[in-house]
Amino acid sequence: MEYVRKLMDRVSVEGVKIELLNTAYGNGDTFLAKLDPRTPFLWYLYFGIAPWFIHDVILLFGLFFLMALTTMMSRVSPLIIGILCLGLLSQAGYLLIVSWLFGGGGETILPLLKLTLKLSVISLASITVFCSMDPEKLSDGLLSIGVPKQVSFGIAYGYRMLPSLLEEYHHIFLSFRLRGKAPERHGILYLRSIVYFLKIAVLSFYPLILSIAKRTRTTVEALETKGFSYAYQSPEVKRIKLSHMKFTRRDALFLAVSVIYVAALYVLAAQFNL
Amino acid sequence: MIQSQKRYVLTQSQKMMVFMLSMSLYGLSNMITELIPSLRLGPVEFSVEYFAFIPLTLCILFHPFYAAVGAALGEVIFGEIMLGQFGGLGELEKFIGFSLAMFIAGSLVNDPRNRRQVGIAAITGVVIHQFISSAVDIAKVWVGVEEFEAVPGLAQSVVVVEGVSFLNDVLFSGILFALLPTLYLVPRLYGKIEPLLGMKPRDNRMKYSLGEIIAPRLIVISIVLAFAAFGAEFLAESDMALIDWDADFLESIGGWFIWVSIGAAAIVALITILLMIRKGKRTPQQIDRSGQA
Numbered sequence: 001m002e003y004v005r006k007l008m009d010r011v012s013v014e015g016v017k018i019e020l021l022n023t024a025y026g027n028g029d030t031f032l033a034k035l036d037p038r039t040p041f042l043w044y045l046y047f048g049i050a051p052w053f054i055h056d057v058i059l060l061f062g063l064f065f066l067m068a069l070t071t072m073m074s075r076v077s078p079l080i081i082g083i084l085c086l087g088l089l090s091q092a093g094y095l096l097i098v099s100w101l102f103g104g105g106g107e108t109i110l111p112l113l114k115l116t117l118k119l120s121v122i123s124l125a126s127i128t129v130f131c132s133m134d135p136e137k138l139s140d141g142l143l144s145i146g147v148p149k150q151v152s153f154g155i156a157y158g159y160r161m162l163p164s165l166l167e168e169y170h171h172i173f174l175s176f177r178l179r180g181k182a183p184e185r186h187g188i189l190y191l192r193s194i195v196y197f198l199k200i201a202v203l204s205f206y207p208l209i210l211s212i213a214k215r216t217r218t219t220v221e222a223l224e225t226k227g228f229s230y231a232y233q234s235p236e237v238k239r240i241k242l243s244h245m246k247f248t249r250r251d252a253l254f255l256a257v258s259v260i261y262v263a264a265l266y267v268l269a270a271q272f273n274l
Numbered sequence: 275m276i277q278s279q280k281r282y283v284l285t286q287s288q289k290m291m292v293f294m295l296s297m298s299l300y301g302l303s304n305m306i307t308e309l310i311p312s313l314r315l316g317p318v319e320f321s322v323e324y325f326a327f328i329p330l331t332l333c334i335l336f337h338p339f340y341a342a343v344g345a346a347l348g349e350v351i352f353g354e355i356m357l358g359q360f361g362g363l364g365e366l367e368k369f370i371g372f373s374l375a376m377f378i379a380g381s382l383v384n385d386p387r388n389r390r391q392v393g394i395a396a397i398t399g400v401v402i403h404q405f406i407s408s409a410v411d412i413a414k415v416w417v418g419v420e421e422f423e424a425v426p427g428l429a430q431s432v433v434v435v436e437g438v439s440f441l442n443d444v445l446f447s448g449i450l451f452a453l454l455p456t457l458y459l460v461p462r463l464y465g466k467i468e469p470l471l472g473m474k475p476r477d478n479r480m481k482y483s484l485g486e487i488i489a490p491r492l493i494v495i496s497i498v499l500a501f502a503a504f505g506a507e508f509l510a511e512s513d514m515a516l517i518d519w520d521a522d523f524l525e526s527i528g529g530w531f532i533w534v535s536i537g538a539a540a541i542v543a544l545i546t547i548l549l550m551i552r553k554g555k556r557t558p559q560q561i562d563r564s565g566q567a
């Protein structure tokens with residue numbers, strides 16, 4: 001339980017907000033961030049799907065190496081990588097332990113490692129693609145490949161509103177704590193305190209739901225005065241909005257290098273398998 | 275006014291309000307649940323999977339369709355994209371499963387003041403969602419591991435792990451964070467939150483405009499989708515088996531097979547690029563049409 005408290009100390013509301021903004025805007029000057037958003041999508045079309053159907057270890061390692069390289073290039077925050085590693089390892093480890101109960105052994109490890117490798121290639125590919133772009137770019141890119149406009153609106157709205165919503169929630173949570181009475185003893189395994197905090201976490205949503213409802217109405221009314229629902233349906237608006245996107249030499253270079261690398265990898269894997 | 279007595283009709287901006295409310299609230303709660311550490315006692319994990327009570331409450335109080343889609347989108351945007359954990363195509367499955375479950379839960383209730391209805395709807399929503407997500411997780415390992423059947427103990431362990439987490443999510447998260455808070459919030463918010471969005475509360479006599487028409491169709495579609503999912507799974511399995519049998523055949527022919535797969539990938543990429551360039555060259559009006567379609 002000690003480590004939980006340490007973790008809670010580090011994960012403060014301020015820290016989360018900073019981390020969020022850092023994820024969103026912290027790496028706008030990397031090579032990947034300057035690409036046209038459609039190029040990474042195209043790239044992802046292969047690297048996000050193909051690994052599911054690849055069972056060759058050399059190929060997978062090669063792909064993993066490329067993904068690690070691109071992830072480093074996009075300068076993703078260490079927190080995200082940490083969360084990813086923890087999730088992957090715990091899932092595979094858990095499966096391994098349970099499979100031992102059913103008579104699995106050493107030979108179960110290899111397929112599971114392969115699965116973990118596969119999953120990490122796919123996750124790194126999505127991290128590379130979706131974390132290297134700042135939110136405006138991402139929403140423009142999604143809009144251009146035909147994703148409904150609600151999504152791009154949602155992204156824009158989320159980035160604008162989330163920090164203030166988090167703050168509001170935090171205030172309500174603190175005021176519940178101020179007015180309420182914390183349990184005097186922690187109980188077995190801190191059980192009382194945990195129940196107390198979780199109860200507050202749930203109850204805090206009651207005032208928050210009402211205040212967000214009011215805020216939503218204000219936002220929608222403001223959007224109406226700006227003619228949002230008209231622009232929402234007008235294709236001309238979409239065209240003007242997306243007219244700034246164009247493919248450059250950089251995009252071609254990125255795709256070409258990736259294609260050459262993957263082709264070389266297939267050749268190498270074929271050499272080894274012969 | 276008379277019309278709204280008969281049917282639960284929302285204007286465009288009311289739909290937008292419900293959508294945004296659901297998106298931002300559920301997204302926020304997702305971010306909070308990401309921060310709550312989980313406690314693991316052996317195979318049983320006491321984790322706060324999600325605050326399902328928020329989308330459930332909103333689906334019960336408002337039009338279930340917009341609330342469900344908004345919540346699912348909120349999860350993807352706030353919980354995944356903004357935390358840098360966006361899983362790309364994998365999120366599609368979560369999105370569909372979650373919004374389907376919440377929509378069904380919301381449509382089950384026609385009187386938000388009836389506690390029994392609300393409770394049944396809340397649990398049903400959680401069960402449907404957890405069932406879909408466990409099935410997908412099992413299928414993922416199935417597809418991802420070569421010769422799935424041949425690996426000793428893996429098949430059983432996957433089913434056991436997923437089964438335990440299903441039960442844990444339904445019994446722990448489902449009761450504590452879906453059933454009880456929903457039963458607490460729905461009667462409290464009913465009649466209070468609707469005026470804030472400028473609409474009338476749902477009552478017994480009101481029916482959704484979609485409800486009656488879609489309900490039978492929705493059931494048929496869900497069944498078809500479930501079968502399609504199973505079909506895809508079996509297809510994937512038999513596909514894997516095919517490749518396994520062909521292993522020695524592959525060796526005898528050599529790298530030939532690999533070149534075919536490279537070629538296929540290259541062709542797909544080429545077609546996509548061509549389509550993109552074509553799309554770029556088209557007149558704006560044509561883009562509009564394809565954008566609308």
